[in-house]
Amino acid sequence: MSDNPENAPEHCPGTKSDDAGKASACAGCPNQQICSSGQPKGVDPGIELVKNRLVDVKNKLMILSGKGGVGKSSLTNLISRTFAHMNNNENFGVLDIDICGPSQPRMFGVIGEQVHQSGSGWSPVFIEDNLSLMSIGFLLDTPDDAIIWRGPKKNGMIRQFLSEVDWGTLDYLIIDSPPGTSDEHLSVSTYLSTSGGSWGAVLISTPQEVSLLDVRKQISFCKKMNIPIIGVIENMSSFVCPKCSTESKIFPSNSDVQNSTQIMCKEMNVEFLGSVPLDPRLTRCCDEGKNFVTECEDSTAVIALKQIVENIKKHFN
Template sequence: MADKDKNKEKLERLENFLKKVSNKIMVMSGKGGVGKSTVAANLAVFLSNRGYKVGLLDVDVHGPSIGTIMGIVWQRIYPSGEMLKPVLWSKNLKVVSVQFLLENPDDAIIWRGPIKIGIINQFLSDVDWGELDYLIIDSPPGTGDEPLTIAQTIPDCKALIVTTPQKLSLADVRKSLTFCKQVNIDVLGVIENMSGFVCPNCGTVHNIFKSGGGDELSKQYKIDFLGKIPIDPKIVEESDEGNLLDKYNGKVKEIMNEIVDKIINKLSKNNKGGESFMRIAIPMAQGELCAHFGHCEVFGIADVEDGKIVKEEYLTPPPHAPGVIPNWLAKQKVNVVLTGGMGPMAKNLMRQNGIEVITGVSGGTLRDVVEAYLNNKLVIGENSCDHEHGKGHAHKH
C-alpha cells in the first residue's frame, strides 16, 4: 500500500511539473556523431540568454555528454528534502544529467531498460525544476528505450531532428521520422549540422562534404528545415573548453540565432489565435512575397484580430539603407515580419524593436502567407540572404 501511495505521489508530481512547462522539445538523431548534444546545449543556452526559463535534461544514459559540452562535468546533483536540486548553469538555465551522479566521469553505466526508464522518470518527477518556458531533452541516437520513454511520458513533446548531410545520416533520420509518426510526436523541423567548413582565414563556408541533404529531406517529408550549421575550427576549440556559441561572435552564432527564432515562432503559433491583435508584414514584389526584404516594392501589412485577418494594406517603404526599414516597420507598429531572407544586422535591429522575424518563407500573396502562418502551415526553408563577412552582400535565391 505504501508503495502504491509513493507511486501515486510521484505520478502527481510528474503531472504537476509537466503542466508548468510551456514547451517540451526532444532533440533526436538517427545516428551518433552528428552533434546532437551540442545542438541541444546551445539551444538551451540561447533560449535562456533571451530571458526564458529553461531546463536541459540529458537522457542519454549510456553516453551522457551535456556536462562535458557545458564545462560542468564535475558538478553534482544533491537532495534537498524530498527533491533533487538541478545544476544551475545560470539564473535561467537548470541542467540535469546522469553525469552528475558519477564519481568518475569515465565510469561506464551498465543498466537495462527498466532501470533507465526509472531514472528518466525520476529526473522528471523528483527534480526541483520549477516553472519552465522550455524543457530541452537530449536523447541518445536511435529509437530505443530513452526516446520512447519520453514520448510516452510527455505526449505533447515535440521532436527536433539533427542530421549531417551524408546519405548514411539521412537514411537514419528517416527512421527517426518514422518513429515520431508511430508515437504521435510532432516534428519541429530538421537541422543540418556539420554542413560545410568555415575557413579560419576568410570566413567563407566551403562544402567539403555534400550539403543540402537535410533541406531536401524536409521538402520530401513536408517538415520545416531550420538551418545549416557549418563546422568552424575556432568553435571546435572553444567547445573543448566548455564554451558554447553564445561566447563566439561569427557566422555560426548568427545561424544559431536564426534557428532559435524559427523554433520560438513555430511553438508560439499555437497561441496566436489567443492574441487580441497582431500586425504582420511581408516584403512584396509583383504582388507576392519577394526573396529579400531589402528588394521589395511595397510591404504588405495584415492586421489580425483573434487569429483572423481584418485588414490588408500595402505601404511603400523608405529607400533601403542600414537600419532604416527596421525602424520604419517599428513605427508602423508591426510585430511580426515574414520574409525569404534578411541579413544579421537587420535581424538584430528587428529584435531590438520587439519585432519577431521569420526567414526562409517562400512566395505567395499577403493573405496566403499570413493565413499559412496563423494556421501553422507555413513551411520554413533557408534564409535566402547570406551576407558573407567582408564580401558585401551575396544573395542566394
C-alpha cells in the same frame, strides 16, 4: 502500451491481452511491469508524477538523431545557450537523458558539480541565471565510470529525472536524448505526451545520404508515436574559415542531388529549420565548457543558431 490502439506502439498486444507485458514487443516498454503484474492495466503511476512535476514547464523540446556522431549533444548545448542568451526574461532547463553517454556536464563546464536533494526533489545545476542542467553525469563517482544498465533501469532513471527534479518554473525544457529509436525515446515520449503543455521534437542530421537515411527512420518513428515534429537541423553543413570566411563543403551532395537535406524534408513533409556550419572554435568551446554563443558572436554558426531558435519558437508561440 496504451488503451487507445491508435496511440499504441507498433506490435503492442494491448492492455487487455493475456500477453500484455509478456510479448517480445513489450521488452523495454516503460509500462511492461505494470502490464505483466496484477495491478490495474493501463495505469502507470509515473505518468501522474511526471505530470504534477512538469506543471510549471510551459514547453518541452526533445532533440533527436537517427544515428550517433551528427552533433546532437553539441546542438542541444548550443540551442539551449542561444535560447538563454536571446531571452533573458525566460527560464530554460536542459535534461540529459543520454544515459550511457552523458556529455552535457563537460560541454557546460560543470564536471564535478554535485546535485543536491531536498524535500522538493533534486536541484539542477545552474549554468546561468536562467539556464540549468540535470544529467546522470552528476551522479557518477568519476567521468570515466560506465553505465551498464538494461532497458528497464534506464527507463526508471528517466522517469525519476522527469518526476523528481525541481525545475521550478521553466519556459522551455530541452531534452538531450541518445541516438536511435529505442527504450529511452519510448519512455520519454510516453511521459511528455501526457504531461500537458506544448512539446515537440527537433531532429539533427548531417548532409550525407547515410545520415539522411537514418533521419527518415527517426521521422517515421515520431509519426508512429504521435511525437510532434518541429523540424530538422542540418549540422556540419560546411566549413567556414574563422579567419578568411571562405566556405568549404565537408560532405558534398551527390552529383545529381543538391541540398539533399531540404529535399528530404519536403519529401517527408517536415520543416527544414536551418543549417549550422562547422567552426573549429565551436569544438574548442564545447571541450572547454565555454559558451560559444557569447565567445564567438561573429561566427556564422552563431548567426545560423539564432535564426534556428527563432524558427523553433514559432511552433510554441
